[in-house]
Amino acid sequence: MIKVETKKYEYDAVRVIQTENSKPLILFGAKATDIEQWAGIPQKKTLNPGSAETTGFQRTENQNRLRQLSSFYQNKENVVQNNLICSLRKLKGCKVEFLESQHSKMVGKLIIEFPDFYTASWLALFGLLRESLESRIGAVAVDTSSPKYLELKSRVGLFSEDNEANSEDIEDDTEGDSEGGIEAAIYEESHLNDFLEDIAIRHELLKELNNEEIDKDKFLGFDRVSLISFLLPITLVDGQHRLKGAVLAAEEIANNQRQEGLDLIKKGVSPEEVFSGLKNKYSRELPISLLMEDEPKEQVFQFVVINQKATPIGRSLLGTIISTTLTSEEMESVNERLLASGIALDDARAITWAVRNAASPFYGLVERGTQSEQKDLLQWNVMGSLISIFRELKGGKLFHAKNDYAKRWKEKFLTKSEIVRSDEFMDAYQEWSALDGPWQQVFIAFWNKVKQELSQDENPSRHNYWGNTRKSNIFNKISLTILASDFFKFLVTTKQVINSVDDINTLVNDWLEDVNRAYFDQDWELAGIKKDSPGIRARWAENWAEYRESPDQLPQAKSYRNAKKS
Structure with missing residues (x-):
């Protein structure tokens, strides 16, 4: 467990149980600035170096839409009735629970507690994410002599003279790996193993860094905010633009409160604390529907059905989301429900297999819906x-x-x-x-x-x-x-x-x-x-x-x- 302070949030809430077999829904409201602290928005994108592909399922942000929503939110009379859709994330040290009141099982308090990841070290963050992924698909051993490890190692100034002398051999080995047979290319259907390997390699590299000075905000293709998104106790399944638009609106309003800000600074409050306080003060409260379910397959199911039945996402991104976010076992269990909703899962898996199979002539040549393509x-x-x-x-x-x-x-x-x-x-x-x-x-x-x-x-x-x-x-x-x-x-x-x-x-x-x-x-x-x-x-x-x-x-x-x- 990482040694940082615990962040705690508490909200009045209503619990709704739709059927005997369904998990409870918790309905409540929270400031946008609160939500961005405890709700992760894992996005599907390719990260460099190393071409690590994340396991998120949210689309990358549309900046034009964010500006439009920010403008809309800055008008105090405007109201958005759509709930943000959230689910739980299973992670050590995090707790989200509903405490019913003495008078009603439907009404109570929602308590959200989690370690302050925002002050944690890179080593702790990568270690937690690695542990979380390994709990789903098994432990992975990192070969510190592999071409991928040595390549990434060279990017953080740890490349020794002996390894540098053999750099040409390393490159040849990498090429050779891609020539394996079809059987070798048909690995875990979800390709979560790829992402886990990327995380594990960086985790081992950070151990080797031995607390040397590294960039505070970025490390080998991962930025701190994106990494923390995979560790927060709640996952935002739908509504990322509404949330980010509301946060942007709060920031712009806070920036315009110059006199109020100067008054606080004169009282000895730091500029960072002034901005944070004003941003929180002028943040609007957004409605939230939280499904008390921490299974990734349920989160993907909710995201896919919501987005395909409302504003459909591109097939390439949809296929990539499904096949890179769930393990094979998780995909099998959700397949029938997706089919019943008019969404064919096997089609996405078959296409992803052909696109990611190194023996395929289409390897790397088919759109996948990520922003870096x-x-x-x-x-x-x-x-x-x-x-x-x-x-x-x-x-x-x-x-x-x-x-x-x-x-x-x-x-x-x-x-x-x-x-x-x-x-x-x-x-x-x-x-x-x-x-x-x-x-x-x-x-x-x-x-x-x-x-x-x-x-x-x-x-x-x-x-x-x-x-x-x-x-x-x-x-x-x-x-x-x-x-x-x-x-x-x-x-x-x-x-x-x-x-x-x-x-x-x-x-x-x-x-x-x-x-x-x-x-x-x-x-x-x-x-x-x-x-x-x-x-x-x-x-x-x-x-x-x-x-x-x-x-x-x-x-x-x-x-x-x-x-x-x-």
């Missing part, structure tokens, strides 16, 4: 549709035709393929399409071979570059969908089964037998053309299909900008 990544829903063609064996349609060749192959050849054990259709399909079913290996093998044969990832200026959706002729929704659909067309027309993932290499070679490997590496003169339109999609599909069947001459470049008429 580069532009021109493949859209999350496009990745989902590509996965659906292989996993669900549907959607394999060429844009100029009506036949679904993935569905046709499923109906005619799936049960004849030895890659699945059963010759009963439903059993075979269930095995194939399971989250970790054979489709995964086929998907990876197919796209790696396509990338190898038809593209390159070294020169972004070439038209067959693998990784820029705006400029590449191949790495975009239209071309990738055409290639996947046409492959299944080839399997159907040539009556091919898949007995093993090893078959994919030969099947793709046969499919592309006479195809010019420079097909996508030419200027299609697309300036000013909206690629993702029905006529252009149909034109590209027709060009490819006709060329592959009669590959004597590449289609004229200018034909790709001419929309096919329906």
Whole structure:
């Protein structure tokens, strides 16, 4: 337990129990400046260095919206009726309890107590967060000779001369780690292990620092406020902009109370205490609904349902939130409830697997909804549709035709393929399409071979570059969908089964037998053309299909900008 003072808050509250099986709701009001002290707002974002991805589920802040809310709040007559939605966080040393009054079980006091993390050391904070994560997914041992540890160590001035001499070998080892097989890449579905490793490494580094002087506000990609957000006794599930807007309004009002501030300073109050006191004085009180539940799966469930049923969040961020905030066991237990609410969890898990699998050619090339992402990544829903063609064996349609060749192959050849054990259709399909079913290996093998044969990832200026959706002729929704659909067309027309993932290499070679490997590496003169339109999609599909069947001459470049008429 860390040795700091305890912060305590007390509020009048009402307890509501909706059903016999539901956890109690505590309804109360608190100043915005109080709430920001005891409610954490873990955000989903990528942190550098080390590319640590946090486990939060709140979106990064929209500064324009904050300014608008601040202006709204500064008008004393304005009222926001929406409650802030909160849940508990399970952490040693923190206590949140409702004490019912003598006269009614519904009315009472809400007590919030927790260590003053704001005065704790970096070592204590990282140690507490590490302990919290390890209680969910098991202890992690830090290899102090690993490339990741040594790289981060070098960033805080702890790099020894011996290690520096071997820096080239370290870099080579890092590259080698990414070449493992698919099995090695399918780690914990939630990827909480990644975040825990980032925390544990920093924790060990801080032990090694031995109280040397370090930055008070930032440490290796983590800022103090963000880190503390993971440790506070209450989690803000919904309403971060309303809260931050109210705090900003209080700050702006406090800054305008110059005479009141000067009077306090003349009485010997420090400027910091003056500002803090005025900010608290002019902070408005906000309504809160606190669910007395500390399970992370319940917090994510509430956040996802609230945001998808009200103002939907982007699918990429939604998928990232689900798959990086919960452990596999937690996801399984909440899956049925999300499905009943119209939200498919397995889809998000499948996409995240393909995006984060180092063996996948889409690794790091698909949007995930975090603020630090580069532009021109493949859209999350496009990745989902590509996965659906292989996993669900549907959607394999060429844009100029009506036949679904993935569905046709499923109906005619799936049960004849030895890659699945059963010759009963439903059993075979269930095995194939399971989250970790054979489709995964086929998907990876197919796209790696396509990338190898038809593209390159070294020169972004070439038209067959693998990784820029705006400029590449191949790495975009239209071309990738055409290639996947046409492959299944080839399997159907040539009556091919898949007995093993090893078959994919030969099947793709046969499919592309006479195809010019420079097909996508030419200027299609697309300036000013909206690629993702029905006529252009149909034109590209027709060009490819006709060329592959009669590959004597590449289609004229200018034909790709001419929309096919329906």
